[in-house]
Amino acid sequence: MKNTNSKWLYLFVLALIWGSSFILIKKSLLGLTPYQLGALRTIISGIFLFVAGYKSVFSIKKSEWKWIILSGFLGSFFPAFLFAIAETEIDSAVTSILNSLVPLNTVLFGFAVFKIASTKRQILGVIIGFIGTSILILKGAELNPNQNYLFAGYIILATCMYALNVNIIKKHLQYTKPLSIATGNYVAILIPAVVILCFTDFFNESTFRHPNFNMSMLYVVILSFFGTALAKVLFNTLVQISTPVFASSVTYLMPVVALVWGLLDGEGFSVVQALGSFIILIGVYLSHKRKR
Template identity: 75%
Template sequence: MQNTNLKWLYLLILSIIWGSSFILIKKSLLGLSPYHIGALRTLITGLFLFSIGLKSLKSIKKQEWKWVVLSGFLGSFIPAFFFAIAETEIDSAVTSILNSLVPLNAILLGFAIFKIGFTKQQLLGVIIVFIGTSVLILRGADLNPDQNYLYAGFVIASTVMYALNVNIIKAHLQNVKPLSIATGNYVAIMIPALVILCYTDFFTNATYAHPNFKMSMIYVTILAFFGTALAKVIFNTLIQISTPVFATSVTYLMPVVAFSWGILDGEEFGLIQCFASLIILFGVYLANRKKA
């Protein structure tokens, strides 16, 4: 399959996987703390990647390891905790909307730090998406006045880290296999995750006795396998066969999936938010449409 068609297939798969991640985090929080979720997500993902990708580490050159480690912390480790902390106060659907800021940051940081150019059409598309995202956020705040939107800062900080990560992969790890990058990321971040898990109250009877503990463990395992391990390999591949802006366009489509799960879980969703979602999809099309 040609890269043009393959990148759209990967984009669709990722939107479904990552769009479902937010509801999985929400359900995991019923029996686990955000620190448990972040650490367990990292450890389970790392064990899976090691089982299939340990041999691939040999292909990473010595000078590339610093970028692999940095990519691991910015693209996986810190956001795994930040998203879980954010969802203790704001809805899963709203979190997915805020995540749409990634492409805007990818363009700005790519230009400012990595000297990666962008077109006026791409910038216009991102601006349109940002407008649609803003409408969704404001409407969400109206529908949920009791939520603490200061916690949205954790999501926004994560979008900056994600944007830095995609530019690092594009600029410095373009020739490294996606599985090697993903596995190398977790070589660096599994030990810190284990330390955090040990210094929280995870290994206590109180945690195991929680009525939602078993189901939360199932949710976080699904999240780690699909939402992190499998998705990370696909995402790294997508970055390499397309551009940072196209790869991060997955964050435009994720809210559609996340809102669907949110509705099923009882989260409020209005007509204005439907309209804003259409604006977002139009922005995706505009940002990625090739000129005649």
């Protein structure tokens, strides 16, 4: 019973944090390039995690490091850049909607690659959630005809990486402490992020003189602490106390939060999108795997 109540709490807290991350990415891009944002987000998140959990790294077994490293690149490093690139062309709310493909990919990869079984109820929940997502995407395209939806490919690629990551954690890192996983991830990806930042002209005087630079850096710090470092630990915990499909269902709730932020920021929202959001919530409920 305790785990049942806890996992729903984790789910909604993560939805609030990650649902807000898309508007933070949008605001960060006002004074930074996508590659600067991706690198800075990784570096700052790594610093936060090292301060909080550097001792936890020593508890990671030698045999687990290959999965920790793979998890770091798939679940944090590449998506940080892919989402930033995508939001140069696609609305923040639409980006969050496309991110709802994660549960579907989690089921597909879980079955095809990791041999993790899913119930009919979970599959039905994913399908219903995907229908709701499709409604939101189609209506979003109608409201924003000038957006380049080819950039949606970056989000789809990121959702595949997230799906692989959640299955890796469940299958190979089930008994590793969530803070150890998160900190270990950034041990692996911090140096590559620093290298990329050095090649983005971030340290040029023109970057620091940009009128939106200071506010963009503030948004990146908030995004890094809440949307990456803290959320990473919470998500790893959620995967361990629930199932991969239930944990990835957080991406069904995120668009609702993101759409509210988008509305406040002047992005469009319609009754049809509200209907799609409600259908997504039904999908979240059905994707919950009940124990007999």
